[in-house]
Amino acid sequence: MEYFVFYGLATVAVTAALVVVLMNRAIYSALALIVCFGAVAGLFFQLGAQFVAAVQIILYAGAIMVLFLFVIMLLDPQSExxxxxxxxxxxxxxxxxxxxxxxxxxxxxxxWSAGTSAPSVVQTSGSLQMDGNTESLARLLFRDYLLPFEITSILILSAVLGAVVLTRRPE
Amino acid sequence: MIPVTHYLALAAILFVIGTCGVILQRNVLTMFMCIELMLNAVNLTFITFSRFLNQLDGQIFVLFVMTVAAAEAAVGLALIVILSRRADSLDVDQANTMKW
Structure with a gap:
């Protein structure tokens, strides 16, 4: 069952990625990319990263791809x-x-397949158990990674300002 | 349990497909989407190692990568809008003014 899910999602992801690369119209590529992101989100879920899978769907397949589709519709590219x-x-x-x-x-x-598997379980001080994924993720993000998290907000602010300044029409 | 190599192989395949797309495609929007595909393949590697090393730091990194991808999409799409306004085309071969 596990293998069935993995290979199903992997096939969907690779096929969608090939469609993204080989399609002539950008709109088809964008739709295929959404399918690919969905399949990869399923893999995230299978790997026990439920929160990241949800963020992948909401942020990537939702927000970013809507932005892409918006620009594609705006510019209406001819098929290249x-x-x-x-x-x-x-x-x-x-x-x-x-x-x-x-x-x-x-x-x-x-x-890695021969004998000892390389990724053996390494427990450092910062590690947490995988149970209660979202809770332990939040604890890690807002305690150990608080400074990078705050710096991220500056990054987003500057990106938004940059986008506004760039697309402004000269008077 | 699916071996870790299968996930990593899938991530490598997706990354290579994305690379081929960036080099082969002439449409700047599709090239940009292929870059997102490559970022996603890297995210899959992060999550895989997070799972098999039993550490959550990889998932934090994925969240940061997604944030940077969102910021990159905002600025990149603004640049694409300007490019299409100036060159009146989305073909990157048309934007060769500074090519020697």
Missing amino acids: KFSPDQLKQVPFLALPCAAFLAFVLVQMTFQ
């Missing part, structure tokens, strides 16, 4: 096809990508 000279670069692209993927997969297969 892959030009022929663009497709000639595919081998140069495929080689490093395949090399990277093969390296990662081989590394994981041989180094």
